[in-house]
Amino acid sequence: MQRTVLIVEDEFLIAMHLQRLLEEHGWRVIGPVATVRAALRLLEEKLPDVALLDVNLGREMVTPVAEALRARSVPFAIASAYERPERFAGEVLAGAVNVGKPAVERRLLAALRQLIDREPVG
């Protein structure tokens, strides 16, 4: 089955790039969306298998999305320019894999793959 990934990223070019990259590698992309509100709305509809989150969305931090994902046991990776995103956006981001910005493509694909493999079967 095709796996789904939610992308939250406020820069449209980066969002387009991530979407294309992940689609080329067999993912079905949910979004991308640029705001916390839009992301939370998508989560109400259907949960993705994993999520890829930018941290600083310009006017807001991605924190509420990370918290919602955590509460629903959806694993996520971070693509942020911050070296330690939890210092800016809360403890919920501590421990999540940060694939960096610009994201190293191989690292990004491996990180998402790993999040899925870690999931309990069933």
Next chain:
Amino acid sequence: MMNVEDLYRILRTSHVQAQGIVDTIPDPLLVLDESLRVQNASRSFFETFRVDRYETIGQQLFTLGNGQWDIPELRSLLQDVIPRSVAVVNFRVEHDFPSLGPRTMLLTARTLFHPDNAGHLLLLSIVDVTDQARRDVAKDMLFGELRHRMKNLLSVAHSMARLTPVEDRSAEEYREAFLGRFAALIAAQDIAFAEDSAGDLKTLTERVLAPFSGEGHGLVIEPGEPVELTPKSLTSLSLVFNELATNAAKYGALSAAGGRVSVSWRIEDGERLRITWAESGGPAVVSPDRKGYGSELIRTAISYTLHGQLGQEYASDGYRAEIAVPLVE
């Protein structure tokens, strides 16, 4: 101006301890005896800590000004550190002074041995760096913000390089396409953070479209009311103008002599910016390549960042685009 070191040298070599010399020290300075009683103080000490000479001279340091100098770090500095070392430089003390509020002070202390007897004096200078410390915090935050912005910008350029198609084109064509977009990105940055007229739409259109106006065809930017845009909106519009102009130069009105592009805008109901791109006098309008990366970029820039709408018309006399962008969210 004289500092503690200079004073120390003068006092040591000439055995004088004149009020005049002490007063030349720009920072608050105390001369203390062995039991930490104030022998002398500089004028700036009295001014800074709002105390007068009579309630200061002869007093023990820790009882001065209702004990406002009875600070644990200062006690340990003077009683433990100083006896074992000749000087302590820029020792940082954070303290809430009853008369001044919370302050950050840098203390420099130096022992002065009396040549005639076994006694010694202590020079203690106190520099208030509270404002400096506050400025440092603000500066750190600014640097953090700039670092983040820079990384973001590089990341956008990276994505742009990745998204610019390579299929069915030469390396030279790829380079031209990428550099055109890159130039639009730089133009938006320049204008977003310009010292004067920051974020101005007119400045942006002039700058981005300048390379496209040439001999035999006309690109006219109609006078419009001033519009100030956020850095993000500027970047998106800059890229949109670059794509529209690139298309016009390749297939549209700017590809032939006599062709004309008119760019205009107006504000509707005080809440919506409407930009019109109208081509005329060019070659016959060809069916659009809707799947191309250029048009995807235009559509996404307008919907994703600007929350706006794009209307396109492939009229027989020329391509026409209308971009409506809400100004208030």
